[in-house]
Amino acid sequence: MSATDAISNERLEALLRGDRPRTDGEERRAALLDGLRAARLRAPEPLRVQVLAPRAAPKPRFALPSRRLALVVLPAAAAVAVGAAVVHGFVGSGGSGKPVPVAESQGALRTWSGAAAGSGATVSHGAAPSAVPAKTPNIDVPSRLQHTAASLTVRVPDDDALSKATTQATRIATSLGGYAQSVVYRSPQSGGGTSSLELRVPAQNVRTALTRLAALGTLESQQVSVQDLQHAFAVQTAQIAQLRRSIAALRQALRDPSLPDAQRVLLKIRLAEQQRALAQRLHARTGTVAAGTTSRISLVLSTSGAVVPVATHHGRLGRMVHSALRFLALEATVALYVLIVIGPFAVLAALAWALNRARRRREERRLLAA
Amino acid sequence: MKGVNAASTSLDPPHALAARPSFDEVAAEQLDAVYRYLVYLTGDRSAAEDLAAETFEKAFRMWRRFDPRRGTPRTWLCRIARSVAIDWFRAESRRRKREETYARDLAETEDAAFGDGLPEQLELALRELSPAEREVVALRVLLELDGPSAARVLGISQTACSTRLSRALQRLEERIGDVRD
Numbered sequence: 001m002s003a004t005d006a007i008s009n010e011r012l013e014a015l016l017r018g019d020r021p022r023t024d025g026e027e028r029r030a031a032l033l034d035g036l037r038a039a040r041l042r043a044p045e046p047l048r049v050q051v052l053a054p055r056a057a058p059k060p061r062f063a064l065p066s067r068r069l070a071l072v073v074l075p076a077a078a079a080v081a082v083g084a085a086v087v088h089g090f091v092g093s094g095g096s097g098k099p100v101p102v103a104e105s106q107g108a109l110r111t112w113s114g115a116a117a118g119s120g121a122t123v124s125h126g127a128a129p130s131a132v133p134a135k136t137p138n139i140d141v142p143s144r145l146q147h148t149a150a151s152l153t154v155r156v157p158d159d160d161a162l163s164k165a166t167t168q169a170t171r172i173a174t175s176l177g178g179y180a181q182s183v184v185y186r187s188p189q190s191g192g193g194t195s196s197l198e199l200r201v202p203a204q205n206v207r208t209a210l211t212r213l214a215a216l217g218t219l220e221s222q223q224v225s226v227q228d229l230q231h232a233f234a235v236q237t238a239q240i241a242q243l244r245r246s247i248a249a250l251r252q253a254l255r256d257p258s259l260p261d262a263q264r265v266l267l268k269i270r271l272a273e274q275q276r277a278l279a280q281r282l283h284a285r286t287g288t289v290a291a292g293t294t295s296r297i298s299l300v301l302s303t304s305g306a307v308v309p310v311a312t313h314h315g316r317l318g319r320m321v322h323s324a325l326r327f328l329a330l331e332a333t334v335a336l337y338v339l340i341v342i343g344p345f346a347v348l349a350a351l352a353w354a355l356n357r358a359r360r361r362r363e364e365r366r367l368l369a370a
Numbered sequence: 371m372k373g374v375n376a377a378s379t380s381l382d383p384p385h386a387l388a389a390r391p392s393f394d395e396v397a398a399e400q401l402d403a404v405y406r407y408l409v410y411l412t413g414d415r416s417a418a419e420d421l422a423a424e425t426f427e428k429a430f431r432m433w434r435r436f437d438p439r440r441g442t443p444r445t446w447l448c449r450i451a452r453s454v455a456i457d458w459f460r461a462e463s464r465r466r467k468r469e470e471t472y473a474r475d476l477a478e479t480e481d482a483a484f485g486d487g488l489p490e491q492l493e494l495a496l497r498e499l500s501p502a503e504r505e506v507v508a509l510r511v512l513l514e515l516d517g518p519s520a521a522r523v524l525g526i527s528q529t530a531c532s533t534r535l536s537r538a539l540q541r542l543e544e545r546i547g548d549v550r551d
Contacts, residue, residue: 006540009532013517016510032542035492036511039485043405047419051397051426361525367459368411368502 081331089324144230145292148206153300156217159193165216165301166195172212176205178294192303199297206295213299229292236285243278247271393433396443397426403513404447406485410508411455411501413483421458425451445519448509452523459501495545503538510535 007015007029011022021027043051156165163185170180178201187193201209214222250271254264404425408418429436429450436446484496496504509520510531521531 007536009529009536012532012536012539016514028543029539032492032539032546033511035489036507039488041402041406041409041485041512043401043422044419047405047422048401050423051401052394054394055430363460364456365502367456367463368505369500 082328085324085327085331086320088327089320089322144228145233145289146203147227147229147291148203148224148295149227149297150206150210150222150224150295151298151300152210152213152222153220153302154214154217155220155302155304158303159187161217162187162193162195162301162303166197168216169195169197169199169213169299169301172209173199173201173297176209177202178205178209194303195301197297197299197301199299200294201297203293203295206297209295209297213297216301229288233285233288233292236281236288240278240281240285243274243281247274247278250274390436390438391443393430396447397429400444400447401426403444404451406512407448407505407508408451408455409484410496410504410512411452412458413497413501413504415483417458421451421454425454428454441519441522444513445515445523448513448515448523452505491546492542495542498545499538499541503534503541506531506534507538507542 007025011026012029015021015026015030015033021030154165156162166183166185170183173180178199181198181200182196183198184196185193186195199209199213210222210224250267253259254267254271259267401422405418405422408421408425409415412418412421425447429447432450436443484493488496496507499507506520506524509515509523510517515523517528517531520535521528524531524534526534
């Protein structure tokens with residue numbers, strides 16, 4: 001056997017634990033280990049004094065969050081997000097439900113909702129649906145440009161009544177100068193039927209429309225929201241006027257025969273840009289006017305026992321859940337955007353960290369191998 | 371000879387430390403072990419002395435972060451000592467580049483670095499090993515760290531740690547044989 005017989009790692013571990021050597025090679029290896037352990041090597045006295053000298057406790061330093069802290073923070077953040085959504089849902093579902101007259105609405109979105117079984121525009125939460133059609137809120141014909149959106153849930157006795165009410169609702173919209181944008185009629189063999197209508201009605205007739213639609217059966221719930229568009233309209237009109245003045249000035253300048261060619265080209269480019277911007281503003285203003293002059297009514301007609309796929313929400317709890325879910329979705333969207341923005345930087349940072357770590361490891365190996 | 375480490379080996383099993391010891395206790399128990407490790411790693415007693423002092427200074431500042439459930443105080447201190455020593459090696463490497471001749475001369479003047487009472491052949495053979503080989507010998511043989519703890523200090527796998535130790539000891543045997551011949 002040579003002086004450097006290979007000894008398996010297992011046997012070496014056994015020798016380190018103090019097992020008896022079995023071969024000559026192991027005998028030599030054990031002797032080597034004993035020789036290494038035989039050396040006396042104690043810390044010098046000055047070092048001992050220095051290290052063991054009493055000292056003041058170090059000041060607590062700011063430390064980055066540990067992984068364990070992250071395990072607490074992440075669920076806490078999720079809980080806060082859900083809590084915020086619940087609070088938002090609670091607040092957004094409305095308190096007493098007392099309506100505000102539309103005429104008072106100035107540039108804001110106003111909403112009335114609830115199970116409308118009372119009288120007038122008052123919303124009565126928790127009231128049993130009444131056979132008496134509820135009156136619509138006091139939606140006056142506004143002097144300002146406003147977009148009205150309403151949703152109603154009306155119950156009818158049976159499938160025949162459902163069919164008739166659906167036809168009647170379409171006729172009501174047509175008779176008031178509007179139209180039915182979509183009608184979805186479901187009448188399954190078992191269970192109740194439903195009919196969902198998306199109606200467009202001129203703004204000045206929305207109150208009449210709501211009154212007549214509510215009279216098609218028993219009004220279970222209604223929600224009316226009014227959004228003021230006057231400011232947007234004014235802004236768009238001002239922009240259009242400005243663009244027109246700018247275009248006129250550019251055209252006037254281009255008529256000058258002494259204009260240098262280079263400048264002429266620049267002015268023509270600017271003119272084209274202004275004309276394009278004008279076309280966009282005009283299109284946008286047309287849309288604003290259309291939204292302000294046409295009201296949207298979502299009507300759901302259902303028979304008793306039907307499962308209503310409603311856009312409207314029954315009671316405060318339903319609205320609260322809906323509002324909370326919307327808020328959660330908003331939070332998720334924001335989180336996703338943040339992730340998309342931060343993601344590449346985080347990946348780059350992780351990559352840089354990994355590369356730096358690998359470089360340091362290589363350097364360490366090189367330093368210690370010397 | 372295992373008696374040299376008898377006081378500190380009682381701290382080795384990770385689960386033996388249910389209660390957190392005080393820093394003073396740990397420093398008193400582990401000072402010799404850390405110093406031995408640094409002497410083997412650097413091959414220079416005076417540097418090891420400085421680095422040991424720095425290690426315990428750093429450990430004192432970081433003591434709040436020591437978690438007995440994640441390892442023994444000895445393993446934790448050896449990791450700090452290694453980090454401190456690596457910085458020293460880095461600085462030495464830069465210095466040697468600048469003052470190459472002086473550094474070479476300085477290395478040659480070192481004597482009896484690895485312990486009193488060590489056979490001369492073994493002393494010479496140890497000097498022939500690389501710092502990486504000497505440190506694994508120090509951790510496994512002198513400080514009697516178990517395989518997983520030593521691997522954690524070195525930042526390598528347990529198998530790689532065993533292999534490195536095996537090679538280091540084999541080289542030591544070869545060198546001792548060469549010196550005898």
